[in-house]
Amino acid sequence: MASVRVAVRVRPMNRREKDLSAQNIIRMDDNKTTITKLSDGVSGESLRDRTKTFTYDFSYDSTDPSNPRFTSQEQVFSDLGLDVLKSAFEGYNACVFAYGQTGSGKSYSMMGTPGEAGLIPRICEGLFSRINHKTSWDQASYRTEVSYLEIYNERVRDLLRRKSNQTYNLRVREHPKDGPYVEDLSRHLVQSYSDVEELMEGGNLNRTTAATGMNETSSRSHAIFSLSFTQAKFDAEQPSETLSKIHLVDLAGSERAESTGASGARLKEGANINKTDLSQDSVNLKKKSVFVPYRDSVLTWLLKDTISPADVNYYETLSTLRYANRAKNIINKPTVNEDANVRLIRELRAEIARLKALLLQGNQIALLDSPTALSMEEKLHQNEARVLELTKEWTNKWNETQNILKEETLALRKEGIGVVLDSELPHLIGIDDDLLSTGIILYHLKPITATTLMVYLMSAWDRTGTCHTYCSSFKKKLLFLHGLDLESEHCVFENHSGTVTLLPLNQAQCSVNGVTVKQPAMLTQGAVILLGRTNMFRFNHPKEAARLREKRKVFGLLTSLSLSMTDLSQSCENLSTVMLYNPDCLYTTTSNVFIESAFLWRRFKREFHRGGSVDASQCKQEKQTSSDQIRPDQTSSDQIRPHTLIVLDRLYL
Numbered sequence: 134m135a136s137v138r139v140a141v142r143v144r145p146m147n148r149r150e151k152d153l154s155a156q157n158i159i160r161m162d163d164n165k166t167t168i169t170k171l172s173d174g175v176s177g178e179s180l181r182d183r184t185k186t187f188t189y190d191f192s193y194d195s196t197d198p199s200n201p202r203f204t205s206q207e208q209v210f211s212d213l214g215l216d217v218l219k220s221a222f223e224g225y226n227a228c229v230f231a232y233g234q235t236g237s238g239k240s241y242s243m244m245g246t247p248g249e250a251g252l253i254p255r256i257c258e259g260l261f262s263r264i265n266h267k268t269s270w271d272q273a274s275y276r277t278e279v280s281y282l283e284i285y286n287e288r289v290r291d292l293l294r295r296k297s298n299q300t301y302n303l304r305v306r307e308h309p310k311d312g313p314y315v316e317d318l319s320r321h322l323v324q325s326y327s328d329v330e331e332l333m334e335g336g337n338l339n340r341t342t343a344a345t346g347m348n349e350t351s352s353r354s355h356a357i358f359s360l361s362f363t364q365a366k367f368d369a370e371q372p373s374e375t376l377s378k379i380h381l382v383d384l385a386g387s388e389r390a391e392s393t394g395a396s397g398a399r400l401k402e403g404a405n406i407n408k409t410d411l412s413q414d415s416v417n418l419k420k421k422s423v424f425v426p427y428r429d430s431v432l433t434w435l436l437k438d439t440i441s442p443a444d445v446n447y448y449e450t451l452s453t454l455r456y457a458n459r460a461k462n463i464i465n466k467p468t469v470n471e472d473a474n475v476r477l478i479r480e481l482r483a484e485i486a487r488l489k490a491l492l493l494q495g496n497q498i499a500l501l502d503s504p505t506a507l508s509m510e511e512k513l514h515q516n517e518a519r520v521l522e523l524t525k526e527w528t529n530k531w532n533e534t535q536n537i538l539k540e541e542t543l544a545l546r547k548e549g550i551g552v553v554l555d556s557e558l559p560h561l562i563g564i565d566d567d568l569l570s571t572g573i574i575l576y577h578l579k580p581i582t583a584t585t586l587m588v589y590l591m592s593a594w595d596r597t598g599t600c601h602t603y604c605s606s607f608k609k610k611l612l613f614l615h616g617l618d619l620e621s622e623h624c625v626f627e628n629h630s631g632t633v634t635l636l637p638l639n640q641a642q643c644s645v646n647g648v649t650v651k652q653p654a655m656l657t658q659g660a661v662i663l664l665g666r667t668n669m670f671r672f673n674h675p676k677e678a679a680r681l682r683e684k685r686k687v688f689g690l691l692t693s694l695s696l697s698m699t700d701l702s703q704s705c706e707n708l709s710t711v712m713l714y715n716p717d718c719l720y721t722t723t724s725n726v727f728i729e730s731a732f733l734w735r736r737f738k739r740e741f742h743r744g745g746s747v748d749a750s751q752c753k754q755e756k757q758t759s760s761d762q763i764r765p766d767q768t769s770s771d772q773i774r775p776h777t778l779i780v781l782d783r784l785y786l
């Protein structure tokens with residue numbers, strides 16, 4: 134199968150062209166496209182001189198639905214999209230993009246309209262319907278992530294990032310092994326087509342469009358919608374893990390300023406859009422700072438040529454057709470993107486087979502006890518053991534990841550250089566008192582109708598009987614903890630339609646934001662919970678947090694700071710008091726953070742009421758001195774843990 138395919142599509146005349154009484158100068162026969170320049174009546178060019186014919190993989194005539202040769206969106210998908218899906222499932226990368234003049238129908242072909250979905254939604258839908266179909270019969274597991282970016286005026290912007298002010302100017306880099314990539318681009322785990330649809334719609338709303346003379350809603354940017362698709366399975370006892378990337382690109386128009394009526398900002402855009410000069414060869418593409426994920430694409434589909442039928446667009450259309458003609462000559466070397474561990478297992482297996490064959494040969498010529506045969510045998514055993522170990526490791530890793538990610542409410546998202554663990558349900562994050570602990574523990578608090586988390590804390594070893602009684606009567610999920618001052622049945626977290634309450638049991642020692650709780654207490658976003666003396670949690674309520682973020686938008690930055698800082702400072706001040714004046718209370722660096730943030734907050738409030746601005750370095754200094762004074766002697770800086778520093782960073786913003 135050719136690795137590059139080129140299709141040309143011609144759209145119906147638009148109103149502007151009809152108003153200009155433009156004539157259709159495009160003819161399509163099978164895979165041939167012919168363009169005929171109208172006679173000017175002066176130069177005396179013959180019809181032959183004025184006619185140019187090009188051959189592509191597909192020539193799509195979409196000018197008139199009543200024409201028997203009319204090509205629908207469905208047809209374009211079945212010719213191009215299905216093969217993209219096929220190659221993705223085989224472990225190849227694929228790239229589809231449309232190239233052409235503004236208003237020639239690129240977005241229509243790629244994204245489509247609500248009633249006439251284009252290639253991008255159809256490919257995404259096709260991907261998930263295949264995954265669903267496949268998982269029902271072949272034991273394979275799949276993981277799909279989505280990212281969406283736009284390149285506008287030479288700047289790269291994440292269309293799926295929530296904080297819109299931080300989305301411009303992402304850096305385009307080249308990874309020595311994986312090829313070009315966009316640094317800090319967010320990646321979103323998706324479980325179904327509707328997840329993709331939601332992201333796509335959000336991203337489309339963020340796209341930069343404007344009216345040009347040629348198109349009412351012209352895309353002024355290049356947009357790249359990427360699906361990164363991992364599949365893992367056992368194939369004849371051999372683990373297999375492949376990663377395929379599908380890049381679906383909607384390019385901005387390749388218009389000439391003259392015929393689009395572009396001026397000012399639009400003209401600048403046009404100049405930048407045309408900088409992505411696709412009319413060069415693939416080597417040139419690689420050099421551009423504008424990232425067209427082309428170079429390492431294995432099966433590269435170039436739906437680059439969508440053209441206008443009208444004579445008024447003769448020159449743009451001709452240049453597009455010429456470009457498409459050159460695109461046919463691009464040569465790719467497809468390779469399957471296999472996981473490095475899986476490749477190692479495969480190579481070790483091949484080596485085992487080779488050693489076995491050699492040993493068999495040695496056996497036949499009575500070399501069995503020779504030192505060579507013995508060392509070969511040893512190597513063989515080593516390799517077999519390694520394969521077993523690697524296969525087990527790989528299987529565990531994959532199963533664990535899949536199980537976690539199967540939780541619909543949990544998603545991993547890359548943001549900046551960090552990874553964000555997103556959950557829609559209220560949850561607790563464990564703040565471990567063990568300084569050497571490095572993992573993050575998240576406990577979901579599911580609604581009471583499903584399961585509720587009951588904290589059943591183990592200080593005495595008698596969980597079996599009581600625990601099971603609770604388990605069946607309350608239909609609760611239990612969490613076992615160890616630590617000081619924990620009751621055997623300590624407390625219950627109940628989630629009633631999104632309202633989460635902490636119910637202490639048996640006079641158990643529970644506190645919320647440093648205040649001892651004896652009665653049921655409603656938890657609010659960001660609350661810090663201490664169970665017994667050492668088990669600390671932060672409570673997150675994503676919906677409440679979203680509401681507070683909205684408030685923050687309405688009331689502006691300062692109020693927003695006060696919103697979050699008020700909550701934080703309440704917890705901090707209470708906590709610091711509790712921790713400082715309670716000698717039994719375990720003093721950890723987590724409390725340092727709270728104490729420090731409280732100082733910072735007081736300082737901020739003072740400055741804010743004076744109408745002045747806050748100097749972060751002064752704050753730091755003041756905080757340093759103040760917290761030094763109140764910090765107990767036994768606290769040393771080496772207790773500072775990574776998550777502590779992250780919190781401090783945020784406070785200094």
Ligand SMILES: Nc1ncnc2c1ncn2[C@@H]1O[C@H](COP(=O)(O)OP(=O)(O)OP(=O)(O)O)[C@@H](O)[C@H]1O
Nearest residue numbers: 144195235236237238239240241348351352385386
């Ligand atoms: N094959 C088609 N059938 C019907 N309508 C089409 C077709 N192609 C394009 N159109 C219509 O033509 C108009 C311009 O198309 P579109 O916005 O896709 O152009 P574009 O090439 O993406 O332009 P730009 O580069 O300015 O973003 C739209 O109203 C679109 O619905």
